[in-house]
Amino acid sequence: MTKEQNSYTVTFLPSNKKTEVQAGTTLLAAARTTGLHINASCGGAGVCGKCRVLLEQGNITGGKSEKLSDEEYQQGYRQACISDINEDVTIRIPEESGRQKGGLGTDIPLRHRARMHVFNIDDLRQEGIFAPPVEKLFLTLTKPEIHDNRADVGRLIQGLSDQLNKHRMVTGLPVLRKIRRALREKDFNVTVTLELPVNDKSKSNILNIQPGRWDHRTFGIAIDIGTTTIYGVLLDISSGKILAQESTYNPQMSYGEDVIARIIYAEKPKGLALMQELVTDSINGLIGNMLQKAMPPEDCGHGRITRDEINSITIAGNTTMTHLLLQLEPDNIRRSPYVPVSTFFPPLRATDINLQLPSHCVALLYPAISSYVGGDIVAGVMGSGMYRTEKVTLFIDVGTNAEIVIGNKEWLACAACSAGPAFEGGGITHGMRAVEGAISDFSLNPETLEPMNITEGDKAPLGICGSGLLIIVATLFEHGVLNQSGKFNDIESPHIREGRSGREYVLAWKDECAADHDIVLNEVDIENFIRAKAAIFAGVTTLLEQVGLQVSDLEQIILAGGFGSYIDLDSAMSVGLLPEVDPDKIIYVGNGSLMGAWMSELSNHIRKDVVQVVRKMTSFELSEVAEFKDHYVASIFLPHTDSSLFPESEQRRKRQSR
């Protein structure tokens, strides 16, 4: 391991485990990366005082709250969760902070995150896929005189043909309204913006004309409208570089957390118009922020990028989000037989959907497959490269709905399964989104059942987010605290008690956390979690069956979406959320929807291919496949009724069982 800049070595005694961490990492987080358990209920807020460790060499920043006496501090004790590492240090984990039985520093399972797939513009270039749909061309036209007094537009088109070998042009009113001044302002030196046709038979569109030299300034925007969050990137189309990226809360949230609630709101008088206004306002704000942040490319004296320079915007979102953006009535999306208004969307003017972009700006919407397999998934299939790989691939985007795609460059099958909101914190007593204070990582002292809670932002715990829920359930299950039905075994522990919804495990006591109550996970929560993972697994199994494949045929699994980035693969396989495969086959692509939108901004190949991909994608309505129900029932179990499907999970339980 080469030592990176600003990274330091932490040595944990007595196990002598070493780890390299970035400056500012807490000792608690550092211990987690080595697979060492330190009791820590308060997740990094410094209030439980359980995570005290002994500093043997070097110095750390912080490390003391009122839970630690001055005398203890003098002796070298530090609270691991509030100790920031800024140099190489050696730390001893005392008995009470680590395992209480089985020796100090005994292993706890390391987290196996999926390998991150990094989008690389050079790869696109090498594959010949980088083919910007918009290009800017500078040219000097001859000046009109009485023997050559053709119209301004005719002169421009002739110039493009004669000088640049660009033929077959169309243009629109915005250019017609600007061209007279544009030509004459800089003595017939102009820059034109061409939108190249996706189809060779079509014509190029002169999108814009600017006086003087503006080539090398070709900008576009890609947007992912998530149900919760809207993400955007501002792109330099000629180089493929990202100039800015931003995200913002989807303000429709105030009118309903999930798509069904949004549709219900949109059915009210003026509801649809409001939904549209909210999302366009957000996108407009997002664009403004990106333009403010973006450093323009080096150019001949032009300054910041303005809205007027945005020539195209590509937007991906699920089918409901797309309908709301376009102000299409989403009513039938939520009613059987679940019919959207449209699954493909013509190229629009950005101004048609009230985006504050110039009148010549083109807006492309990612096509969808069905009411519940939307443009976000199609974008994910495009962005992740799944549509052009030979490997038989399983693509999963987990949210309130989990969308599943199986296939490769030859064929694609897809389905949506209603997982319920458990992975987004819904239906879980103390569930929450992955924001500050959410318990997102966890380990267990198998003797005392004392937790090690790691929270988002190292804040006092406020609840449990999706990735936390998964790892907590998996850990409790692996250690035999939960049985295969998701019920608590008969174990005596101060952390396990009878609650209002069956038995429950206490993750953090009221005085250790930011909530005004103990944070618990109860049997009803676990049941909801199991139903959610069962829906996904049954979906995968059913879809595999429909295409005549087995888990062993999968050569690759692509995880997309916010949840996928934090998922502990071992936990996911332990509980039967994902099928057991070699973790190396699993990659995480992040926001696949945004990536697809972004690639469409950069490549006419993608714009063209997406039409074929959508035609190729066979959609299965799982509720209509008889076997789905059986698979679902068989999956409402940890990990599955058929434990032979999860041999590894059984081994893991055997190893870790108390």
Next chain:
Amino acid sequence: MTKEQNSYTVTFLPSNKKTEVQAGTTLLAAARTTGLHINASCGGAGVCGKCRVLLEQGNITGGKSEKLSDEEYQQGYRQACISDINEDVTIRIPEESGRQKGGLGTDIPLRHRARMHVFNIDDLRQEGIFAPPVEKLFLTLTKPEIHDNRADVGRLIQGLSDQLNKHRMVTGLPVLRKIRRALREKDFNVTVTLELPVNDKSKSNILNIQPGRWDHRTFGIAIDIGTTTIYGVLLDISSGKILAQESTYNPQMSYGEDVIARIIYAEKPKGLALMQELVTDSINGLIGNMLQKAMPPEDCGHGRITRDEINSITIAGNTTMTHLLLQLEPDNIRRSPYVPVSTFFPPLRATDINLQLPSHCVALLYPAISSYVGGDIVAGVMGSGMYRTEKVTLFIDVGTNAEIVIGNKEWLACAACSAGPAFEGGGITHGMRAVEGAISDFSLNPETLEPMNITEGDKAPLGICGSGLLIIVATLFEHGVLNQSGKFNDIESPHIREGRSGREYVLAWKDECAADHDIVLNEVDIENFIRAKAAIFAGVTTLLEQVGLQVSDLEQIILAGGFGSYIDLDSAMSVGLLPEVDPDKIIYVGNGSLMGAWMSELSNHIRKDVVQVVRKMTSFELSEVAEFKDHYVASIFLPHTDSSLFPESEQRRKRQSR
């Protein structure tokens, strides 16, 4: 001559000339059609009292003002100009009303109007040119169910393909926003409006969708934006029938009479926007009036035609009018080298130019050739059929500018010549447009030089319009009152006197007319007229030379525009406005611009052919052709310096000379 309904026979004594006229025609007008001169200065207002005739048989309506005593009335005298014919009558023209020398009822030249070319939809059908660009189709779609839950748009497109063999569709946001309700309102019975592609390779566009049965209701609008008047027709696209037609004053008139004045106004701050607003407001009003007047075709219970049912509008106008409508800066149209912004215009949404038409309505603008050969002329070439005839044709549209096109289906050459406003009443002391009170027809008592003025609307004279000007000059010239330089010969008459601008002929005395002065035509007026006709004739001559032809090669002359309908062909050839050809070769097509717009509404062939026609039309800038100046100078003469070009004119003068 077969007797038409509501037409009556008038017999004039002593010549025994008979004429058939429509009910309500005045005796004065009836006499004119027989070639009989009746003195009449006041043009039909009944104030000069010179036009008294004797009723010998039958009765007439009116016929008496204070200029006629009760006693005279009892004797059978009537004032011809206020006598309406409503039955067969016999009339005697007394000495004082007719010629005073040469016998009663001696011939005056009859007017030779050009044969009217009537637009006939059946001819189009026979030629295979009638091919409506928009069609409506009724279809019943299968209803969605869980095993067939494709999107609404997908269902429609599949239905069009399966049931009607219509493939390759696109659509837009307006249809996407309506389709959900449209499908379900009448149980999946819908009518779709298809815009068929001009080019076979392109896709059809689903313009609109309506619940239930609405086929046989396909409407479109054609508009001609004249500098003075805007004309419109509302068309039934499926049958080709006219449902209503309207015209209205172009309100831009208040900001300038001709295109140059409008351009100057448009160059002022907010001037262009105002010019656009004025013309669109007028068109919107015109459409409203047409919709109100139109009787809808028989249908299944739908009532009046609404704006929402208009699917397309085609607009033709000269280059400046088109620029103002589209809000394109017209500045360079009036400045050498006379460069318009564009000569072709992409298909627009009607709403883009603020027309109050539905969001799906397509607006087509006729392409132009140059700054002064506009879309109105191209439309005339299309509408008159010139572009598909084998006959070598001269097409002339006379207004402030005269546009000339020579050619046939193989080739076309065009030019504009600045005739000045004489033919529209400009630059003529008592010139006016062809509205009520304008002297539009004229004959002369060669002995007394007493006029027979016939006015628009049979009102007291207010001034002289273009067609009146032509016939007055020609008549004065033919009778030797004017010499070949357009100066008055030395003739003693109360009607000829010295005025402020040289000598002048008095057409009507102050007390006989609606003006507060005598109405005269002076030598300066005549000079202006000669310059105007010289410009046109020189233009025709130059253009013929440029294409290597002579007048004798012309197989057909097409006159277009408002002036052309009233033009007396003999007069036009007498003064050298038109070359001398067999009058049977001359046809009048009326408003060629409107006709072209209208045919584009009805035929995709025309929409396709116009692109080729525009490419084919070679434009000549007359000011740059050296010979033009020579031809012009040679033409500033009545009829021409080279009188061998006008042998017929000379003959006519010899016959009629005093």
